Amino acid sequence: MIQEQMVCVILAAGQGTRMKSELPKVLHPLCGKPLLWHVMTAAQNCGAEQVVAVIGHGAERIREMFAESDVQFALQAEQLGTGHALLCAEDHLSSFEGDLLLLCGDVPLLRTETLQGLRAAHRRTQAAVTVLTAQRQQPAGYGRIVRGDTGVERIVEERDATEQEKRIDEINTGIYLFRMPCAFDLLRNVSNQNAQGEYYLTDIVAAAKAAGEKVAAHLLGDPHEAMGINDRLQLAEATALMRNRINRQHLQNxxxxxxxxxxxxxxxxxxxxxxxxxxxxxxxxxxxxxxxxxxxxxxxxxxxxxxxxxxxxxxxxxxxxxxxxxxxxxxxxxxxxxxxxxxxxxxxxxxxxxxxxxxxxxxxxxxxxxxxxxxxxxxxxxxxxxxxxxxxxx
Missing domain, CATH: 2.160.10.10 (Hexapeptide repeat proteins)
Structure with missing residues (x-):
């Protein structure tokens, strides 16, 4: 395959316990469509030729909901972290060479134009890993982007951050572009020596730097687009944002x-x-x-x-x-x-x-x-x- 091609992996295996619902989190509706539908549609609209969703909790209900779509599914039977989740999709992409876009199934507000901008930045810098970042006045709960003299050095999760690192206002959105096939090679160098005992996808940045690969960051203009849905309050906030977007389009029409x-x-x-x-x-x-x-x-x-x-x-x-x-x-x-x-x-x-x-x-x-x-x-x-x-x- 040629370098210009792109595939997408969507991480959608989380249990979503804070939703307090029998319905898998990514199936909760947002303006008439499941959260996962919004993410899949954004991936396809920005040029992904293949979409693989990594599922776990509620896997059968998710498969049933999207039975008529052309999305493929990979199962993460045991929740061992976001890095492990991406590895679960490797069999679907073993022969692919090009760009791998990684999205989160509970981040439904990303615009196609934003992902196209991320892809353009990734190609322009020729990086092995490009991270979509955002600036937030209240960054609590998000991984922080730690920069050095040569750019992005690493991403540190909130629970593992020092007090100084917690004051950083540039956060990780959880959206990445990787050059394939090196992404999976880098993941195999990631360990689970952290507070949660999980394989963090964020550690791929440090692994890339250690391997001499280039890491780039692309700053998101509107941080609301990177809003993740973890509970009903955030779902209501995202619904209001999406409803405003839909209504503006009708007014303009x-x-x-x-x-x-x-x-x-x-x-x-x-x-x-x-x-x-x-x-x-x-x-x-x-x-x-x-x-x-x-x-x-x-x-x-x-x-x-x-x-x-x-x-x-x-x-x-x-x-x-x-x-x-x-x-x-x-x-x-x-x-x-x-x-x-x-x-x-x-x-x-x-x-x-x-x-x-x-x-x-x-x-x-x-x-x-x-x-x-x-x-x-x-x-x-x-x-x-x-x-x-x-x-x-x-």
Whole structure:
């Protein structure tokens, strides 16, 4: 393989005990996608031709979640440190020569542009190891970058740092680029003589210096991108940062968000220009909304296809439904999975539908349940009408 190629290893084997959850940490959702999905996507978007995730705790659930992806998995059966975790991926990369990007499965905010900048710096310096670093006013909890006359000398973990080293404000983000195949050779020179008795990936920097290899550092512009998720508080903080990023993109695309701070839009949602979204709206899953719509406060949608010039009134809930152009829904309407509105339809307050198809201009203005029904064009459903597929038993 040629030098310009790149593969990625994602460390995702940690137990995540501070999350206090049965769900593996890297599967916790962030704006509609698992933490690990965000990291995998960043790796693929910056040019990684092969992605290997090292998993341990909850391995089967992680494999199941990403069964349809082209990501490969390596198992770290025993948690012996981050250096040992990378070694667990060696069999997948034994013949590779090029750049190896190392990411963490619980660091989901890294932008593609940041990783591209790291890669450019790595190539420019021709280093064996390039570390992505950041400056933090409160660096407690992070490994510190110790520099000398020739640049980066080593990385020292917080628990092993001296008082002087703890005052260093340049921290290790846990993101690296290595030149292959020397990365695994260097790892074999790392010992576990430290406070935790683990094989620290950070010690590869000192091992590289001892072997006469060049070590470089690339400073991250926005330290928030390197934020790791270890507990629910950090997950909430990361969600707010990602939500702001998503909402800014919609605003730049011509969508009006009356109050972005109280508008919740998942990563996979698409919204057409000139649509107005009011506060308290929750737009989830693979929802697609056309141009010129109005979404009033408190609307909740998941996996819906909404046409153009649709008016969704306050308190309406929609799931796995298709709504044609020029419809009016609500207030307080409930469209359950399988609902299809052809266009120019009206479903008023307290109307519920399930597996119901309404022809063009059909309407039910209030207090109606339409289940397992096919309604023709121009039909008016009166108040209190019920259709269902239920005989009291089945």
């Amino acid at each position: 011509g969508v009006t968000l009356i109050d972005p701070e109280t508008t919740y839009i998942d990563m996979g949602v698409s919204i057409g220009s000139d649509t107005i979204v009011h506060p308290g709206s929750h737009l989830h899953g693979a929802t697609v909304i056309g141009a010129g719509c109005v979404i009033e406060p408190g609307v909740m949608m998941r996996d819906c296809l909404i046409g153009e010039r649709v008016h969704l009134k306050s308190g309406s809930v929609l799931a796995e439904s298709r709504v044609g152009n020029d419809c009016a829904i609500g207030p307080m309407a409930h469209l359950r999975p399988g609902t299809v509105l052809a266009g120019h339809n009206k479903l008023g307050n307290f109307v519920e539908t399930k597996k119901a198809e309404l022809g063009e201009r059909a309407q039910a203005s209030h207090l109606t349940y339409l289940g397992d029904a096919t309604i023709g064009r121009n039909v008016n459903i009166g108040c209190g009408t019920i259709t269902c597929n239920y005989d009291g038993v089945n």
